[in-house]
Amino acid sequence: MKIKSIIILLILLMTLPLAALERAGIEMTGMPMINVNISGFVRNPGSYRMMMGDNLITALERADLDELILLEKPIPLPVTDKAIPLLRPVDITKDKYKDYQSLRMVRITRDGAEEYYDLLKYLRLGDASQNPVLRDGDNIFVDVCKDFVSVWGSVGHPGYIEYQEGDSIADLIALAGGSLPGAELNAIQHSIYQADTKRYEFQSIDLTGNGSNIISAGDRIMVPYDTAYQSRKGVTLSGRFVHQGEYLFSDGDTIWDVIQKSGGVLDDADLHNAVVMNKHFFSEPDYEFERIIQLNPIHLTPLEYSYLRVKLRQIRGRYSIDFAKIIETEGEEGDMTLSDGDHIYLPLKTDKVYVSGQVNKPGFVDYKEGEDWKYYIAAAGGFAKNRKVIGGNLIQASTGNWVKLNKKTEIQAGDSIFIPEKTGYSFWPEVRDTIAVMASAVSIVLGIHNLTK
Structure with missing residues (x-):
């Protein structure tokens, strides 16, 4: 019993300092x-x-x-x-x-x-x-915000800001994070809200000369961006150039100018199949193509089908130039001024012609200048048994176009020859139906002739 009393006394002595600290x-x-x-x-x-x-x-x-x-x-x-x-659940949305x-x-x-304290000045300005x-x-x-103004455009924190009487345009731009590089401070648009008419009046403010303009609740400030600020124009070179990459250029610079900046082209470059295109135009949507590609093929008109085939074969935004002539004449002939977003791709020279389709040995065949398509078919092992008797196409590497094979077809390195297979289509049903129609027509003519005698 005595031991228990001592333990209780010790516990009380230990809790008294804690209670004193709490008080x-x-x-x-x-x-x-x-x-x-x-x-x-x-x-x-x-x-x-x-x-x-x-x-x-x-x-x-x-x-x-x-x-x-x-x-x-x-x-x-x-x-x-x-x-x-x-009293109400928290709206977490x-x-x-x-x-x-x-x-x-x-x-x-x-x-x-x-x-009264302005915490926004502390958060945005460090006051x-x-x-x-x-x-x-x-x-x-x-309190709850009663009035707002809005600051948009080239500022750090565009959006709505609580209005306080006496605010100036310079004050609000500072609270909006300040102006960004390239902001046009001499052409700030101030939209003044007219409470009686519920409409806005507009004025342009030069903040560099006077930023103390007092604004009212509901006003809108827009800080425009100078489009010409540090504007740059670039062209991208890829492929068989000495130095690939993006090069800046000035107004009036040409393809030959940027080729010289890159150090020139390599010996194994395929000058005839170079691609010069504009990336901005390439990325723009083709609404007619998007419409046609979503249609059922059986509902396409012949013109729509032809348009679809061409769009799938050719590069959108490609320039029609002779790149080889630019190199050979050192820019004296065929040169072209550059546009922002241009891309020049110079492929590796293959010195091959690709033969595919219904041939015995499809694959690459060494290019031989002056030879026609029959030479490449023979080099690929000749026609296969199930090839289509009439037909065959040359796919030009430089344009992507399909050209029917004939004696005048000129073949270049990098081109492809395609021989289609036999479809199983027979002319006999058409011949038979044609003969039947002609026989019926002859019978009708003879009958009419006999009646008129």
Whole structure:
């Protein structure tokens, strides 16, 4: 019994210092604590225990914490909050508090005196005077935004900003993150809202000369961007150039000029099959092609089908030039001025002709200047048994066009020869039907002739 009394006495002696620390406002962390009250348009208004030295922004962050986040990841510091319970569930789809909190007019009541602070200036401009250190017993009130202005264009944080009486255009641009490089500050568009007519009046402001123009609630400021600011024009060279990459050029520069910048072309470059195209035009949508490609092929007209085939074969945005002539004449003939976004691709010279389709040995055949298509068919092992008797196409590497094979067909290195297979189509049914129709016609003519005798 005596031992139990001694243990109880020791426990009481150990708890007395802790109680004294609690009454003195000191938590187990060893840091002094203060009490502040937060009310108004915050997610969790109520009384909060804060560490001595905490600022206004820290208190608002505590009061605006989502309850779901608090449950998943509690604050590591000791918390003895007594927040007022929420009457409605939290809307996690949209944070109305951050959208409509009046951060520019936060009121702190201390010892009966009221002070107002602009937290947006602290967050956007780093003005530490607008983020005061809290004291024990402070009462913080956050109002709802009443009026807005908007700042758009070439600024760091475009969007809506809470309006405060006396704001100037320069003030609001600064609160919007300041102007970005290339902003045209001498042509700022100021749209003035007329409350009586519910319409806007417009004026242009030169901020470099005068940025003290006072604005009103509902006004709109647009900071335009100077399109010519550090504008650059570039052309990309790829393939068998000495130095590939993107090259900047000036107005009036030509293909030969940029080839010289690249160090020239390699000996194994295929000059006849070079591709010069504009990437901007290539990336633009072809609405007619998109329409046709979505149709059922059986519903296409002959013209639409031909258009579809051509679009699939040829490169959109390609220039019609003779690249080999530009190189051979050193830019004296066939040269062309460059446009921004041009791309020049110079393939590797193959010195081969590709033979495919219904031949015995399809594949590459060495190119021989002056030979016709029959030479390449023979070199590929001749025709296969199931080839189509009439027909055969040359696919030109330089254009992508399909050309019917004949004696005058000129073949270049890199071209392809395609021999189609027999489709199983027979002319006999057509011949038979034609004979039957002709016989019927003759019978009708003879009958009419006999009746007229």
